[in-house]
Amino acid sequence: MTWKSTVFMSGAGLLATWLASAPPAAIPQDASSRARQVSPTAPVSAASLATRAADVDIVREAERLQAHAAERAAYREPARDLFRFGAAVQPRVRRAVRPAAPVAPALPVAVEPPPVSVRLSGVAADLVDGIEQRTAIFSSATGVLLAREGEQVDGLLVVAVDAEAAVLQRPGGETVRLTLAPR
Numbered sequence: 001m002t003w004k005s006t007v008f009m010s011g012a013g014l015l016a017t018w019l020a021s022a023p024p025a026a027i028p029q030d031a032s033s034r035a036r037q038v039s040p041t042a043p044v045s046a047a048s049l050a051t052r053a054a055d056v057d058i059v060r061e062a063e064r065l066q067a068h069a070a071e072r073a074a075y076r077e078p079a080r081d082l083f084r085f086g087a088a089v090q091p092r093v094r095r096a097v098r099p100a101a102p103v104a105p106a107l108p109v110a111v112e113p114p115p116v117s118v119r120l121s122g123v124a125a126d127l128v129d130g131i132e133q134r135t136a137i138f139s140s141a142t143g144v145l146l147a148r149e150g151e152q153v154d155g156l157l158v159v160a161v162d163a164e165a166a167v168l169q170r171p172g173g174e175t176v177r178l179t180l181a182p183r
Contacts, residue, residue, distance in 0.1 A: 113170060117141065117154050120166050120178040134161040 121144070122137040138145040138153055147153045149161055156168040156176070165179045 113172070113174060116156065116168065116176050116178065118145065118156070118168075118178070120180055122180065123161060123163060123166070125163075134163070136161045136166040138166075 118138040118140045120136060121139045124135045124137060124146075126133050126135070133148065135146050135148050136153075136158060138147065140154055142154075145153050147158045149158055151158050153168065156170060158166060159169050159175065160167040165177055168176045168178065170176065
């Protein structure tokens with residue numbers, strides 16, 4: 001395709017588009033509708049003004065528009081929440097605030113100490129200078145712990161070690177007695 005044929009085809013397409021978009025031919029109108037149309041260059045007669053006033057009552061239209069604008073100015077609670085799915089939003093009703101009833105002071109609640117984190121697994125006895133010394137064998141989450149009287153085990157002080165039990169003391173002074181589990 002040469003440049004001449006391209007120009008010719010473009011021009012033909014442009015002409016066809018212009019002809020297709022032309023306004024339709026004028027439709028003949030009856031006499032009553034012709035009387036209502038007034039060209040901007042023609043003088044306006046009193047009869048045509050009376051005809052226009054009968055068709056459109058400006059005062060009535062202005063009042064209608066003012067009523068419509070006043071109607072839109074009043075705020076209304078939305079019927080639904082656009083950001084959440086579910087039931088419609090119920091309008092909130094303001095209620096009178098009642099003074100709160102006096103609250104009775106809370107009674108002190110006895111707090112149980114946490115359970116001991118160690119378990120007595122065994123007791124070992126040794127003769128040192130002819131005196132029997134006992135060592136308690138504890139099991140905990142960290143492993144096996146050995147302790148004698150006066151030593152600390154997981155924050156608890158070992159007070160006494162018997163043949164089948166060990167007495168531990170918490171930091172608050174409360175004592176706990178751990179016994180060997182029967183086999």
